[in-house]
Amino acid sequence: MNMKPEFKIISNLINENSQVLDVGCGDGILMELLIKEKKVNIRGIEISKAKVQNCIAKGLTIIEGNAENDLKQFPEKSFDYVILSQTLQAFLDPENVINELLRIGKQAIVTIPNFGYWKIGLHLLLKGTMPVTKTLPDEWYNTANIHLCTIKDFVNFSKTKNFKLSKSIALKSDQQSFITNSNLNIKNLSSNLGIFLIES
Amino acid sequence: MNDKENIRTITINNPLKLDCGKTINNFPLAYETYGSLNKDKDNAILVFHALTGDQFVTGVNPVTNKDGWWSYAVGPGKSIDTEKYFVICANVIGGCMGSFGPSHQNPETRKIYGTDFPVITINDMVNAQVNLLDHFGIKKLFSVVGGSMGGMQVLQFVSNYPDKTKTAVPIACTSSHSAQNIAFNELGRQAIAADHKWQDGKYSSKNTIPDKGLAVARMAAHITYLSKKGLQEKFGRKLQERDDLKFGFDADFQIESYLRYQGSVFVDRFDANSYLYITRAMDYFDLVKQNNGNLSNAFKNTKAKFFIISFTSDWLYPTQENKDIVIALNAIGANVGFVEIKSDKGHDSFLLDVPDFLKALKNFLDKSFLEK
Numbered sequence: 001m002n003m004k005p006e007f008k009i010i011s012n013l014i015n016e017n018s019q020v021l022d023v024g025c026g027d028g029i030l031m032e033l034l035i036k037e038k039k040v041n042i043r044g045i046e047i048s049k050a051k052v053q054n055c056i057a058k059g060l061t062i063i064e065g066n067a068e069n070d071l072k073q074f075p076e077k078s079f080d081y082v083i084l085s086q087t088l089q090a091f092l093d094p095e096n097v098i099n100e101l102l103r104i105g106k107q108a109i110v111t112i113p114n115f116g117y118w119k120i121g122l123h124l125l126l127k128g129t130m131p132v133t134k135t136l137p138d139e140w141y142n143t144a145n146i147h148l149c150t151i152k153d154f155v156n157f158s159k160t161k162n163f164k165l166s167k168s169i170a171l172k173s174d175q176q177s178f179i180t181n182s183n184l185n186i187k188n189l190s191s192n193l194g195i196f197l198i199e200s
Numbered sequence: 201m202n203d204k205e206n207i208r209t210i211t212i213n214n215p216l217k218l219d220c221g222k223t224i225n226n227f228p229l230a231y232e233t234y235g236s237l238n239k240d241k242d243n244a245i246l247v248f249h250a251l252t253g254d255q256f257v258t259g260v261n262p263v264t265n266k267d268g269w270w271s272y273a274v275g276p277g278k279s280i281d282t283e284k285y286f287v288i289c290a291n292v293i294g295g296c297m298g299s300f301g302p303s304h305q306n307p308e309t310r311k312i313y314g315t316d317f318p319v320i321t322i323n324d325m326v327n328a329q330v331n332l333l334d335h336f337g338i339k340k341l342f343s344v345v346g347g348s349m350g351g352m353q354v355l356q357f358v359s360n361y362p363d364k365t366k367t368a369v370p371i372a373c374t375s376s377h378s379a380q381n382i383a384f385n386e387l388g389r390q391a392i393a394a395d396h397k398w399q400d401g402k403y404s405s406k407n408t409i410p411d412k413g414l415a416v417a418r419m420a421a422h423i424t425y426l427s428k429k430g431l432q433e434k435f436g437r438k439l440q441e442r443d444d445l446k447f448g449f450d451a452d453f454q455i456e457s458y459l460r461y462q463g464s465v466f467v468d469r470f471d472a473n474s475y476l477y478i479t480r481a482m483d484y485f486d487l488v489k490q491n492n493g494n495l496s497n498a499f500k501n502t503k504a505k506f507f508i509i510s511f512t513s514d515w516l517y518p519t520q521e522n523k524d525i526v527i528a529l530n531a532i533g534a535n536v537g538f539v540e541i542k543s544d545k546g547h548d549s550f551l552l553d554v555p556d557f558l559k560a561l562k563n564f565l566d567k568s569f570l571e572k
Contacts, residue, residue, distance in 0.1 A: 019533075049556070052539050056560050059567030061505070063526060063538045073527040 003029060005174040006111050006195055010083060011037050013109055013167065013197050018080035021045070021105065023067045024087040028055040045070060068092060071100040082108045086135070086193075089113065090144040095161070102163055102200040111195045114170075116150030116188040135192050151194040152184055158198065167197040206262035207255075207298035208232060212331045219321040219484075229328055230298025231255050231290040234274065235282035237336060243569070244338050245280060246329065246365075247289040248346030248353035251421075251478055252470055254297035255289045258282070263297065264469050272553050279562040284569070285342065292353075293328045294320045294478050296471035300328075303404065303471045314473055315401030322349070322485045326357045333364065340364055342569060345561075347371035347550035348517065349478070352485050355498065355525065359487065362502035367568045369561065371509045371550045374521040375487040375495050375528070381516065384424050385479035388417030392472045401473050414472045415463030422462050427513035427546035431455065495528035505571075506536040507564045509557065511549040537564065 007030045014020065016038045022031050025044030028051075034040045044062045046052050055062035063070070067084075068091055082105030084097070089112060091097045101108035113135040114120075123131040130140040138145070149157070151170065158165050168179035170191035179187045179194070187194075209228040217223045232255040237244060247257055249269065254261070258268040258275045274280040280287060291299035294317070302317035309316075333341065344354045344365045351373025358368045374381070392398055395413025399406055423431075435455040439445070442452065451457040491497035499506075506529055510522035519540050529536040541557045543549040549557060 049540070049542060053556065053560060053563075056537065056539065056567075057563045059563070059571070061535055061537045063530075063536065064540055065538070073530045075531055075533075078530075078533055 003033070004085070006085065006171055006193055007033050009169055009171065009176055009195055010034075010085065010109055010111070013195075014038050014040065014081055016040070019078070021074070021079045021082045023071070023082060023084045023101070024090075025051075025055065025060075025062065027051050028058050028060045028062065030083065030085060031055070031060050032058060067097060067100075071097070071104060074104040076103055077106050079105045080107065081105055084108065084110045086111050086113055089147045089149065091147060094147050098157075098161065098163070098198075102198065107166065107197055107199045109195065109197050110154075111193060112149060112151070112154055113145075114151045114188065114191050114194050115148045116152055117192045118189045119192075121189075133192070150188055151179065151191060152188040154194060154196065155179070155184060158196075162200075164199050165196055166199055167195075169195040171195060209298050210331070210335055212328060214331060216324065216327055218318050218324045220319045222318040224293075224300065224318070227293070227300035227328075228298065228304075229290050229293070229300070229331065230295075231288060231332060232257065233289075234258060234287040235285055237286040237338070241336070241338050242340065242342060242366075243284065244286045244288060244333075244336065244341050245343045245345055245565075246332070246341050246357070247274065247280070247287055248326075248329075248344065248350035248357075249289060249292065250346070250348035250350050251482065252418075252466070252475075253350070254295065255291045256297075257287060257289045269551060272551065273558060273561060279558045280345065280565065281562070285565070286336075288332055288336070290329045290332060292325045292478065292481075294325070294474060294481060296474040301471070302401070302473035302477055312402075312404045314404070315476070317473070317477060319480055319484075320477060321481050322352050322356050323360070323490075325481065326353050326360060329353075330357070330361055330364070340366060343367040343369060343565060345369040345371070345565075346373075348373055348547065349482050351517075352482065352487075355487055356485075358502050358504050358506075359490075359498040362499075362504070365504050367505045367507065367565070368502075369507045369509070369564065370522075370525065371561075372511055372514050372517050372522070372547055373525075374485075374517050375498075375525050376489070376521075377483050377485050378521070382483045384421065384516075385483050387420050388479060389476050391416040391420065392476060395472075398472060401476075403472070409467065410472045411467040414467045414470065414475060415460075417472075417475060418466040418470075419459040419463045422459060424516045425546055425548040427515065427544055429513065430544045430546055433544065495525070496532045499529055499534055500532055502534070504535075505568055506534060507561075507568075508536065508538045509550070509560065510538075510540045511543045511545070511547070511554075511557070512540060513544050514547040514549060516547040 020042040022044045052064045120131040170187040171193040291297040351370035354370040392413040395410035398410035438454040440457040510519040526538045
């Protein structure tokens, strides 16, 4: 399995020996990285039975479940960090998921595939079909991504919903940079991924 | 019928105060072991058996000459690898494979206990079995594992002895017997009591057994261990050694014949009064009530790592009841993993060749064993 470039950045955001929950942890690649690099105490939640099996085979603590319903079992601030890597757009109710992340985590790390990326806009403009890219590889009819947004959308969302963006990082391939108020429009066009450290 | 020479027992000298208020002394506990205890004595797994199980987990059961009840999961190279782990399993008290139970003689009256045997609970069962740790000089088990009633014992064990195991694997179980569970158990008990040969539990003094009643109890219970889909696929409406319906009440259908067979072989190996006592123990099991309505309190003193497993087609101990245990553990930040295994084999899935289950169990144990 390939290590997503964002995983290194997520790892840099996390303090050693912290309590972490990885929501939608997939095959547990990020979990393994964080255990190795940051000695975290980490749990994962994953909906796919096959991926749950892969995590068990790696000795990871994994709970089969649906983050849409199964986050409510965790008490308030029971984790230092709750990670949601490229899955926010797949939830029926992303707003509720963000609220839950901020309830159970002291901080949350949310990464989103940026629908504002210029290649995506150009694809739609020139080809007239729903964009298919490396970070958004599915066709419109079989994609799990029902709530796609842009980096700018997420920044605006944070203002509307009154949560704090402690760190905002834009990623283009493997080049990272900070997102600020003054470069927001540029980053929204030039990045394929946004990584946000948020807190309430 | 029973070759009881092959049963290993220890006598428990510590008085055991039962939940019913009575105290039992110097009673036998029958057990079996597989594999060998390592030098550090940190590779022991205590397996708890289900309602009709016994201590003969794997290999050939020397009493019935059939395969041990968990042969798919336990053995050399298997999920519970006896080349790696020292597996201990005891017959529960109240049982009929050598441990203190209703078919034993009351030393005071010199009569078989029958229904004079004290009512026992899941709590009593684990409090009896914990003595095995001292017997083997084990300070801390590597794991406690069990399905169904065995899973209830896992939960009770960790609650009672939070420091005595490194990991805990409750499978296809519940923290509190539901009304439906109690109802099915009551059906079985009433079937036994309705057999005139039961004689209020004193059948052994009359040299008889309530075989019809016990067989019906087993038949009814057996249905609850399977799924509708599993039954339909295996039997459907297939006829038993006949080309057409016979317009009578013989076993026309294969499913009828199958259930009758299951009932008939069961009475050869199981005691009717034990069936009453053990089902009662299951019905009384309510770890939520034991903890004043908060299941999390049962586990608040343990650092054990939990792995909870349920099965999609298990309607006797459905996924949600297993998940309730996960939720209670997460509420206190306990280390808990959970997986629901896809299987059409119903509650019995944990006893059968269900590769995803066997793989998950093996991986959890083997990886956890390497952790410090």
